[in-house]
Structures are given as C-alpha cells and as structure tokens.
Amino acid sequence: MPRFERKQNIFRNKDALGESYQPETIEEREEEIDQYMDALQPVVDGWEPNNIFLYGNTGVGKTAVTDYLLDQLREDVSDYEDVNLSVISLNCKTLNSSYQVAVELVNKLRPSGGEISSTGYPQQAVFKKLYAELEDIGGTILLVLDEIDAIGDRDELLYELPRARANDNLDDAKVGLIGISNDFKFRDQLDPRVQDTLCERELQFPPYDAPELENILQSRASIAIVDDAIKDGVLKFCAALAARDSGSARQALDLLRLAGEIAENNDRDAITEDHVEAARSRLEQERVEEGMRELTTHGRLALLAVVSKAAKAETPCRTRDIYEEYLTLCESSDTDSLAQRSVHNHLSDLRMLGILSANENRSGSRGNYYSYELDVPFSSAVEAMDDVLRLDEEIETIRDIATMNNRS
Numbered sequence: 204m205p206r207f208e209r210k211q212n213i214f215r216n217k218d219a220l221g222e223s224y225q226p227e228t229i230e231e232r233e234e235e236i237d238q239y240m241d242a243l244q245p246v247v248d249g250w251e252p253n254n255i256f257l258y259g260n261t262g263v264g265k266t267a268v269t270d271y272l273l274d275q276l277r278e279d280v281s282d283y284e285d286v287n288l289s290v291i292s293l294n295c296k297t298l299n300s301s302y303q304v305a306v307e308l309v310n311k312l313r314p315s316g317g318e319i320s321s322t323g324y325p326q327q328a329v330f331k332k333l334y335a336e337l338e339d340i341g342g343t344i345l346l347v348l349d350e351i352d353a354i355g356d357r358d359e360l361l362y363e364l365p366r367a368r369a370n371d372n373l374d375d376a377k378v379g380l381i382g383i384s385n386d387f388k389f390r391d392q393l394d395p396r397v398q399d400t401l402c403e404r405e406l407q408f409p410p411y412d413a414p415e416l417e418n419i420l421q422s423r424a425s426i427a428i429v430d431d432a433i434k435d436g437v438l439k440f441c442a443a444l445a446a447r448d449s450g451s452a453r454q455a456l457d458l459l460r461l462a463g464e465i466a467e468n469n470d471r472d473a474i475t476e477d478h479v480e481a482a483r484s485r486l487e488q489e490r491v492e493e494g495m496r497e498l499t500t501h502g503r504l505a506l507l508a509v510v511s512k513a514a515k516a517e518t519p520c521r522t523r524d525i526y527e528e529y530l531t532l533c534e535s536s537d538t539d540s541l542a543q544r545s546v547h548n549h550l551s552d553l554r555m556l557g558i559l560s561a562n563e564n565r566s567g568s569r570g571n572y573y574s575y576e577l578d579v580p581f582s583s584a585v586e587a588m589d590d591v592l593r594l595d596e597e598i599e600t601i602r603d604i605a606t607m608n609n610r611s
C-alpha cells in the first residue's frame with residue numbers, strides 16, 4: 204500500500220497563497236487606502252458614515268483592502284468611548300433582490316431560532332424587521348455588501364437604507380453602506396437617486412501592472428514558500444502572465460501556488476518557469492471547462508454537434524454541417540431546435556469562450572465561410588457534456604466512434 208508522507212520542500216505555509224488568507228500588509232494600494240480612510244473618517248469623528256461604492260475587476264484587492272481597513276478602524280475607534288462600531292458583511296452573490304438581501308441581513312442579526320422565512324412577507328415588512336434589528340444594535344453600523352450587483356434592478360433597499368434616518372425608520376443607529384462590485388455596468392444602471400446616495404464616495408481599483416503584482420507575490424511568497432525554493436525570474440514570470448491577462452492578484456497567486464504544487468509533486472526543490480508554464484496551461488484548461496459547464500442547453504447541443512463531428516474525424520467543419528448534426532441531437536433529446544442563424548451565434552460564443560476555434564475560408568463567388576473545430580482536448584469537451592439531458596446514449600456512441608478513429 205502506498206503511504207502518505209509529509210512534503211514540505213517547497214511550501215512553508217501554503218495557506219498564505221490561498222483565498223481565505225488575510226494578508227497582514229497590503230502592497231501597492233497607498234492611494235486607494237488614503238481615499239478609503241478619508242471616506243471612513245466620519246466614523247471615527249462620531250458622525251454619520253458615508254456610503255461608499257468600490258469597484259474594479261476581480262482580484263484587484265477590493266475585499267482585501269476592505270477587510271484590512273475595517274479591522275484597523277475597529278481597533279482605532281476602540282480608543283473613543285462615544286463610538287460604538289459594528290461591521291456586518293454579506294456576500295450578495297446568490298441574492299438577487301432587495302427582499303432577499305434584507306431577509307438575509309435580518310437572519311444574520313437574529314439569534315439562531317429567530318430567523319424569518321425567505322418568502323411570504325411584504326417587502327416593507329422585511330425592511331421594518333431589518334430596521335428593528337439595526338436599532339437594537341445601535342451606534343455606528345457599517346453594512347458591507349460584496350458582489351452588490353447581484354441585487355440587479357430590484358434595488359429599493361439601496362435607496363431606502365441611506366434615507367432611513369431621515370424617514371424616521373432609524374433613530375439610534377447610524378448606518379453606512381459599503382457596496383463592492385466588479386460589474387462596471389451596475390453603477391450606471393442604478394436609478395439616479397440610488398446612485399447619488401450609494402456612490403456618495405466612489406473608489407475605483409484599477410488592475411495591477413506586472414511590477415505591482417511582482418511585489419504582491421514577493422511579500423506573499425516570503426511567508427508561503429521555503430527560502431531558495433523559487434528560481435530567479437519565476438515571480439516576474441507569474442506577474443507578467445497575470446498582468447497580461449487580467450491584472451488580478453488572485454490569478455498571480457493561483458499561478459504561483461499551482462506551480463509550487465507541480466514542483467512538489469515532481470519532487471523538485473525549487474519552482475521553475477516550466478512549472479509556471481504548466482500551471483498556466485492547467486488553469487486555462489480549468490477556466491474553459493468552467494465556461495462549458497455554464498453553457499445553455501442549445502450552447503451545449505451546438506458544442507456536442509462539433510464534438511460529434513470531431514469524433515468522426517470530420518473537423519474542421521462548416522456551420523451548415525454542424526447544424527445538420529445539431530438537428531439530429533435535438534431530435535434525440537426531444538428539444539425544439541433553433542434556426543441555423545441562432546446556432547451560428549452559439550458557435551461564435553463558443554469561439555469567444557476559447558472552446559472552439561474558427562478558420563475563415565474563402566470560397567470565391569459564394570463569399571467566405573467559417574469552419575469550426577474544438578480548441579480544447581476532446582476528452583474535456585466530452586466530460587463537460589456528460590450531464591446534457593437525455594443524451595447519455597448519444598454521448599456513449601460519440602465516445603465509441605472517437606475511439607475507433609483514435610480521437611479520444
């Protein structure tokens with residue numbers, strides 16, 4: 204029997220590269236921290252807090268900076284007896300209306316057993332319950348709503364909460380909203396009255412450039428990775444790849460962590476650029492697979508049609524041939540088919556997602572046409588298709604045909 208054995212030749216504290224790690228220092232965000240502190244200053248002074256709206260792409264430090272500053276704020280206001288600060292944080296990702304956010308907040312604030320159900324109340328009744336809970340806490344309350352864009356256009360809470368004192372719904376409690384979002388469109392789509400209050404102070408977090416990412420990686424690597432276990436140029440390479448793609452510190456840290464795991468699994472004593480390259484390609488692959496899982500039924504059927512053609516060694520292949528295959532699959536799965544034009548749009552989307560690649564062919568007088576093929580390994584495409592409704596048999600047949608054609 205193989206045995207487990209502890210490996211620590213690369214990592215000293217791998218958790219320090221993970222998502223839940225809260226860094227003790229924040230690199231490269233001095234300007235944003237200054238503005239953020241300025242926006243939070245009324246809390247220390249004992250006044251009503253500002254509402255603050257933070258936006259920027261994913262992985263650019265919005266949450267890290269918020270957590271860091273709010274910890275600092277809590278510590279610093281403890282010097283002032285007349286400030287009683289509470290911070291309540293909620294991720295709104297799965298909550299797509301004011302009603303749901305308000306219910307979730309009420310339940311967070313109530314002791315266990317006193318929760319309310321998530322349906323069945325008039326919205327104003329839930330808001331009233333929320334005000335009652337906030338009054339109970341009293342003092343200064345900062346409500347941090349991460350991924351606030353999930354609330355969509357049902358944003359009444361964002362209108363009402365900042366006006367709750369003026370409307371006599373709150374008396375003791377002074378509430379400030381901190382909204383965080385990586386959806387740039389969300390701010391502009393807000394009702395102008397909501398925009399005015401929620402975005403009282405706006406902070407934009409730009410993507411990091413390569414030298415900034417390298418510094419962030421450096422400070423994290425010194426905690427996470429054994430001395431001398433990183434070859435020269437590795438951090439620069441991770442930083443350059445992430446800067447070129449997204450400017451996200453999360454992506455840079457993920458690359459370094461996975462490169463470290465690959466080095467460790469290969470029993471190496473140091474991470475090299477080859478390990479980073481291997482990590483990059485694996486992360487890319489995972490990203491594509493995730494994209495495939497999120498496809499709509501017709502997106503999947505269009506993809507499955509290309510997969511089926513690939514199994515028969517008939518790709519690259521034209522839209523009209525893919526469409527024929529798609530119609531057969533729709534029939535087998537009892538799904539109403541879309542017109543060829545719509546399937547063409549799905550194929551373009553799949554191309555944008557990096558799942559298909561397309562070549563433009565010139566066909567003389569009859570104009571140009573595209574031919575498509577898989578841009579991901581056949582096996583990952585089939586695996587992602589596995590849970591397509593009622594098509595188990597067809598997928599099995601596609602696998603068999605692929606094996607016959609040495610395409611698996």
Ligand SMILES: Nc1ncnc2c1ncn2[C@@H]1O[C@H](COP(=O)(O)OP(=O)(O)OP(=O)(O)O)[C@@H](O)[C@H]1O
Nearest residue numbers: 226229230261262263264265266267385419452453
């Ligand atoms: N300036 C920084 N210094 C140190 N670590 C950072 C910095 N910026 C980001 N990080 C780290 O990068 C990772 C992603 O950052 P964070 O979660 O704050 O991003 P975000 O902007 O909130 O992204 P999302 O919108 O996806 O939630 C975290 O592990 C965080 O600790």
